[in-house]
Amino acid sequence: MDYKAMRSKARERLKGYCRVCPVCDGRVCAGEVPGMGGTGTGNSFKANYRALEAVRLAMRTLHGVTEVETRTTCFGLNLATPIHVAPMTGVSYNMGGDMSEEEFALNVVEGAQRAGALAWTGDGADPAMFDSGLAAIAANGGRGVPIIKPRAQGEIIARIRRAEEAGAMAVGMDVDGAGLVTMAQFDQPVGPKNAEEIQEIVAATSLPFILKGIMTPDEAEIAVRTGCAAIVVSNHGGRVLDHTPGVAEVLPEIAKAVAGRLTVFADGAVRSGSDVLKLLALGADAVLVGRPVITGAFGGGAQGVQAVLDKMRTELIQAMLLTGVATPAEAHHMVLA
Template sequence: IISISGVEQARQVAGVQNVILTRGVNEIIPSMTSNVDKAGHIIATGETLVAAEQAAALAREQIEILVDDAYSIEWKQVEEQARIRFTDQVCWVCKVCDGTNCASGVPGMGGVGNMTTFQENSRALQRLKIQPQYIRNELEMVSTAIELFGHSFDMPIMAAPMTGAVTNMKGAVSEYDFALMILRACRSAGSIGWVGDGASPEKFDVILKALEQVDGFGVAILKPRADDPEMVRRFQLAEERNVLAVGMDIDAISFKTMRLRNQRTAARGVDRLKQLREATNLPFVLKGVMTPSDAEAAIAAGVDVIVVSNHGGRVLDDMPGTADVLPSIVRQVKGRIPVLVDGGIRSGRDVFKMLAFGANAVLVGRMVAIAAAKTVPFVFYCIVIIVS
C-alpha cells in the first residue's frame, strides 16, 4: 500500500457507524481467502437492509487505496505467464534469451537466418567484464536521471519500438493493447515507451490511438517506406498527437515482414534524408546505425539522436553485436548528438556496460515484449527491476 485517503470522509457518511482498516501504508494486501484478508471493514446501519448497503457503498466510494501493482511480482511469474500466452510456436521464454534456442524466427520472436546476429548481441555483452573499484570515497548522490528530447527521465532505460503483436506473437495480445501497455508502463516508471508503425499499413492508425491515450507521451519510429510524401504525412500525424520525437529505422529496408506485406522501402542518401528530417519540427531519431560513417552521415542530415542497432538480429545475419561497434561510433560522434543503443540487453549489468561505452541511454526490446504478454504492472516491473 502506497497511500490511503478518504477514510474520514467515509466516516461522515450518514448511516456509517465506523470504518476499520486492517492494513496501513507500506503493508501488503494479501490474496483474498476470507473476510479476514480484507484491507478494511465498514459498519453501516439503516432503517432497511437496502439503506444500510447504500450507506456502505457510498462510504467505499470515498476511500482510495493506492497500491504498487508490481510489488509482489517476480520475473519467474512473468516468464510463466508469457509461456502460456505465447505457446511453443512463438517463444520458449528461455532462462537465457540469447538466440540459441528460439521457437520461431521472423515472423516470430527470434532472428533471421541462423540467428548469428541475435546471438552476437548477447556474446558481445558477455565478453565485457566489470572491474569494480572498492577503495574510493563514498558517493554522496547517485542518480540514473537523464535529459533527452527536451524532457527529464528517471532512468536511461526505455522500451524499444515494437509492433507485430499479431504477426510475431500469434495474437497473444492485440496490437493496440501491446502499444498502450508499453506506453503506460514506461511513463509510470519514469521512462518513455517507443512505438513503431510496423509492416502492415493499418498498424500506424493503431499506434496513433494508443499515443492519444497517453497524450502523446512516446516516440514514434517509422519504417523506411519508399513513398516520401507518405512518410511526411505520418510524421505530421504523429506530431499532431504531441509525441516527443519521431524517427525512422533505416535498417528495415530489407526487413522480411515488409516484403511479406508488399511494402516498398528505400535507402536514402544524406540529401533525401535531410528533406525528411526537415518535414517535422520534432526531434528526429535515426535507428539502425552500425558504423561511424553512417553516424557522421546522420549528423550531416540534421538527425538529432541516433540509435546503434542491428534490429535485434531480425534483419540481417552475420552482423557484429552492437556492444562491439558502439565505442567507435561514440568516438566518431564526439558528443554532438545523443547516442542510444539496443541489442541483447537483459539486465542492469548490460545497461551499465553500454553506458560505460558511451551510450546516453538504452532501448530494451524482448524483455519488455515478454512482460507485455500479460499486463501493465508486468511491464512496469520489467523496467524497474533492470534499473534496480
C-alpha cells in the same frame, strides 16, 4: 508483482513464438522471423548477446559514491531512468496474436510511463501497428517516440505529420528495417535511404528526428551532417541481416565519431541493469530494451512492463554503486575491466 509468475504466464501466451528462455540469447529461436528470433542462422542476434556478455565491469568499492542518480533528460522530458522501450510491432505474426496491437501499444506506453521511462512505438505492414502506437502516445500526453519504416518519402512525411498531431515529443525512422521480410510479405515497399533523402525528411519537421539502425561510424557522420538529433546504434535485434557484429562491438567507435554532436542510443540483447551500464560505458547516452518488455506485456500488461523496467533500474543502481558511477553520464568515463 510475482516475477516468476509473470514470466510463466508470458511463456504460455507466447507459446510457439517465444519460449521466454532462462537465457534470452537467440539460440533456441534462430531463424524464426516472423517470430522473435534472429534472421537466418540467428548469428546477428547471438552476436548482440555475446558482444555485451564479453564486456566486463571493474568492481570498485573504495570511493565516495554512496548514492546514485539514474535520472536523465531526453528531448526536454525528465525521466527516472536511461532505459527506454524499443519500438516493436507485429503482435499477430511475431508474438502469436494473444493480444491486440492496440492493447500491446497501450501496455507498453503506459507501463513505461509508470516506470518513469519512455516508450518508442513502431510501424509495420498493417496500418493498425503505427496507428496503435500513435493512439497510445496521444492518450499519454505525447510521451512517446513513433518510429517509421523506411517507406517512400511521401509516406514517411505523411506519418510524421500524424506524429506531430498526436503530440509526440520526437519522431524517427528505423532504416535498419530496410530489408524486413515481414514488410515484403505484405507488399509494403521499404528500402535504404541516401543522405539527400534523410536531409529532406529531417527538414520536413520541427520535431527532433532520430535515425535508428546505425552500425558504422561513417553512417553516424551522415546522421550528424543531415541534422538528425539522435541515432540508435542497432542491427534491428539481429532480425534483418545475418552475420553482423554485435552492437557492443561497434558502439565505441560510433560514439567517438559523433563526439557528443547528437544523442546516442543503443539496443541489442539488453537483459539486465548491468547490461545497461555496459552500453552507457561504451558510449550510449541511453539504452533501448525490446524482448524483455514483450515478456512483461504478455505476462502482466502495463504492470508487467513496469516490473521489467523497475527491475532493470534497480539492477542498474546496484551496478553503478559497485563501480563508483554516480550518474549515467559519468559512465562514459568509467574504466571497464
